[in-house]
Amino acid sequence: DTGVSQDPRHKITKRGQNVTFRCDPISEHNRLYWYRQTLGQGPEFLTYFQNEAQLEKSRLLSDRFSAERPKGSFSTLEIQRTEQGDSAMYLCASSLRLDTVGGSGRYEQFFGPGTRLTVL
């Protein structure tokens, strides 16, 4: 399977604990994204990497959240001192930058299965 993979698929933790999620993108993709999805909502953007550089962060990404992509391949998302409001599906996506002549690029992002976080 050469799609985006995420680990773990499910995580249950107690409030105040730290959790870390891993994402392995499609191998040739240089862009990696993290999103959060809560019940009844669409995915909400958290942060984006191009190779190892974190280029964009949403205001949703509080200082308790940190993301890394140390070698430009897999990425980790850590949540410190979890709160019940952090309960959500955390989605990772990847894409390959495709800029065509005339500036009309392709911007499809390919998602992994997600990590379901439950904070008790």
Place this chain on the structure above:
Amino acid sequence: DQQVKQNSPSLSVQEGRISILNCDYTNSMFDYFLWYKKYPAEGPTFLISISSIKDKNEDGRFTVFLNKSAKHLSLHIVPSQPGDSAVYFCAARPRGSQGNLIFGKGTKLSVKP
């Protein structure tokens, strides 16, 4: 303030008929639009996309139409199949954004045999 709106939370269609899913947006700076399908306990799956310089894109049973003056896009599925039953999300890319896609809340499509 929701920039991408899917005003129908659900849609039910008979197998073989056309499914039309609608999406409205408020930001004229969006330059690329995408549709994703999501089954329970899975991540969203990319379906079809359209650049703002076009008004139609077709891929097999799926066609996306873009009406920039109305800030409206729609996804047509013809013919609808029971396996199409899923939640469909509309997403848009702000011009100049490197990675941020803005999603609607989704429409749950049920295709009945």
